[in-house]
Amino acid sequence: MDESNPTPPIGERVRAARRATGMNIGTLAGLIGKSKGWMSMVENGHIALDKRSDIAAIADVLQVSADTLLGEPADDIPARLPSVNLVALREVLHEYAVDDPPDVPVRPLEQTAADLARLDDQLRRTDYESMMRTLPRVLSELHAGAHLAEPHRSEALRQLITACGLAVIVMRHFGHSDLAWISGDRSRQAAAELGDPVWSAAAAYQRAHARSSANRSRALLATPRVADELEPHIGDDPFAHQVHGMLRLSAALANQVSGNHNEAQRQAAEAADLAARFEEPDDPQAWELFGVSNVGVWRTMLAVEAGDAGEAMRISDQVDTSALASKNRKAALAMDRFRALHQLGRDKLAGRELQKAEKLSPAQVRYSPMVREAVRDMAAVKDPVLRGVAWRMGVI
Template identity: 55%
Template sequence: MTIDDNPRRIGENVRAARRASGRSLETVAGLVGRSKAWLSKIENGHARLERRADIAALADVLEVSADYLMGGPAPEVQPERRRYNLMALQRVLLDAAPDDPPDVRARPVDVLRAEVERVDAALRDADYATIARTLPDAIGELYVHAAGPDGPGRDEALRLVVRACGSCATCTLRHLGEVHLAWIAGERAQQAADLLGDPVWRAAAAFGRAHARSSANRPRALMLTPRIADEVEPYIGDDPFAHQVYGMLRLSSALALQIDGDDRGAAENAAEAARHAEELGEDPQAFELFGPANAGVWRTSLAVESGEAAAALGYADAVEPRALASKNRRAALWMERARARAMLGHRPEAVTRELRLAERLSPQQVHHHPLVRELVADLMHRAGGRDLRGLAWRMKLI
């Protein structure tokens, strides 16, 4: 990753892209349905882009990726980076596949299942050093079993590849700002699911691909989730895992529709997911932690995205953080609370307090979140304070 000691604000990237396109403020603002004054404030850092839908619309009009507008992978915090190295994970994702395994000796599938479970526990604890050490070998050896003869061992290996690549690797890499590798991890999971031929596991892999890239890009994998949820619904039966996969796809569908401007469709999908979550109850081992608490975190985020900040805080207040068996999801809850408070004009100290709670749980996730980085940069223009300056420094914003 390239280190940039002076990362630009999103508004600065919008201005650079607009000027490169040769279009005026008035023209671009009109094309996204906003005022010239609004866009001028964005470009000059006097207002911030808070909604993914606005970023997506500007990216479309300016013919650039949303990743470009959001600054791409965020600068690394060097002391943390020394604790892990992603080269081995990059190598196994780029140089091998479920049908093209590496030339290694594979441990038994039962041993590898325990390794994947250890990685999953490390991810929930935001322990990226353990993931970086353990996951590459596990994936490579699972590929060996996946490429073997048909049978229960091969099928179990393929399911474990979906978990290892589609959940563990994709989420880890996205949190660390490695979005391109995250996408490849999602592809490897989808390859394994296709080889397995099970519609529920195909849907589980589709969830990982849907969230490998920023949703502000309107990635096709995310925008297809409403159709994928419809397609898997007839297969869920009474299997709790299938219901969990279906529920996460309905939440993903809500996000896709929200970004696409379909508020009603988003609300219907979120409500459907919440209904399934209440029926299933909390299960710390659920697929992507699907349950009432995580559905509440998603509904908080969806309300923020729709600009309903007061409703977002209402959803957040109803979530019991201890029911979220993952530091990452608890951190997501505090980040969305911070964004909602900022929208409502709450004091910078209150916003910073929420972000500090998130950072204590999952620092890399906070440091690499483009909308949180934008929020912190904006707060630095408007306020000071030791906690805010410390957070901005750790995010390499000052």
């Protein structure tokens, strides 16, 4: 491997994994329903392997994790890629548990709740450095708070689930899938202690997205069932409705990466119907920003995953980005527009979308295996905007 390009393309990792199993390229192609020529072009970097369903299928046949093919956690290239200091967060996640908390004082929970509100705002602004100065301490306190007397114990557990959800997102954005998974599982443990079906469903959502969906993890594949089981407990609670809606979107993704396109569309349509029922279609305080515009972001991604780039662009053109109260969600939409435009062969316009996404959320873009693979496929393009992003990603 060229030392100036430290992260090998996905195709190279597929070839290495295939050879390690002793499988020939024709057999692999046949088992995933592709031609030998297509598989050869993937391995040689002539076709971008940038669809989760294809990666998941190859990983299943080769009996490796999708993370192995994606190269996660992403390589650390300090000169180009944004980074954050994870020493304190790693210490909390590795050293403590809900049933083995740190011996630290717990401030009044009104104060930790205020910290969580600030952390959520910082996440929406992609101010990760500020988050890392506060999040580890809050997590420590809430681990300890889970052992307070009621009603403080239950409130601390709810806040711990929220804090773990924030950690999942940040760690995924920086390519640390190991820490994201610990955070998601810690959320599940806290929800089990709390015993509330709505919060258990919220924790299930967080855990489902702690790893790349290309892994087809049990947590992601369980989201259709979790959504169904939540319905009897929703009542008139807006929070419960928002959790239900995000689980329906997750169920759509689970079906898409499993190759069930029709069910993916049905689940996404149900989420869209749920979002349309709210008086305020895009409540900036909604859990995980569930609303009409965020559903549009998800449906754009699902169309890209289905290989329907034209539909992805049609859906994305209808999204009111001004209603997305988060740079992360705006960046996610621009990233999927980039992938759709690349699929359509409109690489100059694709580069502009990628530049837009990078300005909104640099880490989210530069650590994305899907985006990195598409950028590698476009490496020969001479457009200076695209080449600039490619350099900052460590692709060229």
